Amino acid sequence: MADFIITPGLRFVSRAGWVASQSLPRLGGSVPRTDRTHVIIHHTVSPDNDESPNIWDSDASIFSRMRRLQTVRPDLGLDVPYNFVAFITNDGVVICEGRGEDRTGAHTKGHNTRGIAVSFAGDFENKAVGSTILADRMPLLSNFLQWLRTDASHPAYGNFEPMRNLGTLRPSARQVFFHRDFAQTACPGGLLEDHLTRVAFV
Ligand SMILES: [Zn+2]
Numbered sequence: 491m492a493d494f495i496i497t498p499g500l501r502f503v504s505r506a507g508w509v510a511s512q513s514l515p516r517l518g519g520s521v522p523r524t525d526r527t528h529v530i531i532h533h534t535v536s537p538d539n540d541e542s543p544n545i546w547d548s549d550a551s552i553f554s555r556m557r558r559l560q561t562v563r564p565d566l567g568l569d570v571p572y573n574f575v576a577f578i579t580n581d582g583v584v585i586c587e588g589r590g591e592d593r594t595g596a597h598t599k600g601h602n603t604r605g606i607a608v609s610f611a612g613d614f615e616n617k618a619v620g621s622t623i624l625a626d627r628m629p630l631l632s633n634f635l636q637w638l639r640t641d642a643s644h645p646a647y648g649n650f651e652p653m654r655n656l657g658t659l660r661p662s663a664r665q666v667f668f669h670r671d672f673a674q675t676a677c678p679g680g681l682l683e684d685h686l687t688r689v690a691f692v
Contacts, residue, residue: 491504491506491507492504492506492507492644492646492647493507493646494644494645494646494647496585496633496634496637496644497630497633497637498582499581499582499583499630500582500583500585500630500633500634501582501583501584501585502584502585502587502634502644502647503552503553503584503585503586503587504587504647505587505590507553507586507587508552508553508556508557508586508587509553509557510556510557510560511557511560514560514561514568514569515569516569516589516590516593517567517568517569517589517593517596518569518589518593518594518595518596518602519593519594519603520592520593521592521593521594521603521604523591523592523642523650523651523652523653523654524651524653524654524655525603525604525655526604526605526606526653526655526656527604527605527655527656527657527658527659528601528604528605528606528656528657528658528659528660528666528667529605529606529607529608529635529656529657529660529665529666529667529691530597530598530601530605530606530607530608530666530667530668530669530671530672531607531608531609531610531666531667531668531669531678531682531686532572532597532598532607532608532609532610532669532677532678533609533610533611533612533613533614533615533677533678533679533682534555534559534562534575534609534610534611534612534613535613535615535677536555536558536559536562536611536612536613537612537613537617538551538555538611538612542619543612543613543617543618543619544578544610544611544612544613544614544617544619545578545579545580545619545623546577546578546579546584546611547579547580552577552579552584552586552611553586555575555577555611556570556575556586556588559571559572559575559588563596566596567596569588569589569596570588570589571588571589571595571596571597571607572588572589572595572597572607572608572609573588573589573590573591573593573595573597573606573607573608574586574587574588574590574606574607574608574609574634575588575608575609575610575611576608576609576610576611576631576634577610577611578610578611578612578619578623578624578627582627582630583627583630583631583634585608585634588607588609591606591638591642591650591653595607597609597669598669598672598673599672599673600672601667601672604659605667606638606653606656608631608634608635609678610678610679610682613679614678614679614680614681614682615676615677615679615680615681616679617681618681619681621685624681624682624685625685625688627685628685628686628688628689631686631689632689632690632691633691635656635657635665635666635689635691636691636692638652638653638656639652639653639654639656639657639691639692640652640654656691656692657691657692658692660692663687664686664687664689665689665690665691665692666686666689668683668686
């Protein structure tokens with residue numbers, strides 16, 4: 491099980507860490523890390539139903555949401571469709587492993603092999619969240635993407651090849667794509683978009 495801190499405020503939790511259902515194996519085909527060229531941001535559109543619907547207050551709520559994401563879209567297969575899911579907490583950001591670094595996703599038609607999808611847990615189109623808290627979390631997303639691109643390893647996780655080409659494909663005005671750049675959708679949500687323009691990892 492891997493559950494470790496990449497940088498202060500930025501925590502990574504593997505599938506074993508969030509206790510993925512063993513009866514639902516990881517899906518997707520193998521992808522070499524050097525084939526990854528771009529990052530696509532989504533939101534899960536499944537808020538936490540408390541007074542802070544896009545802020546995750548406990549490991550229990552995060553881990554149970556990850557298990558729910560294994561079954562939420564049976565039409566896409568019984569696994570988390572994204573490579574990673576990002577949970578905003580009061581302390582920072584928790585990144586949970588979905589398909590992970592080395593498998594195709596089921597998130598963006600035409601971009602499930604070369605793209606790395608990070609989905610923010612919550613509904614950033616319809617549920618309010620403080621602008622300051624979002625602004626404060628964007629550097630941590632930058633740190634995570636930078637870690638994938640240059641390091642991707644940790645003593646508690648293992649030694650891996652980084653995704654050296656991540657970020658070589660990007661839109662003109664930002665370093666990450668939005669799902670809506672490729673499809674008719676509001677994803678990743680208007681509340682996130684202005685903040686995502688400041689994500690910088692290459
Ligand atoms: Zn999306």
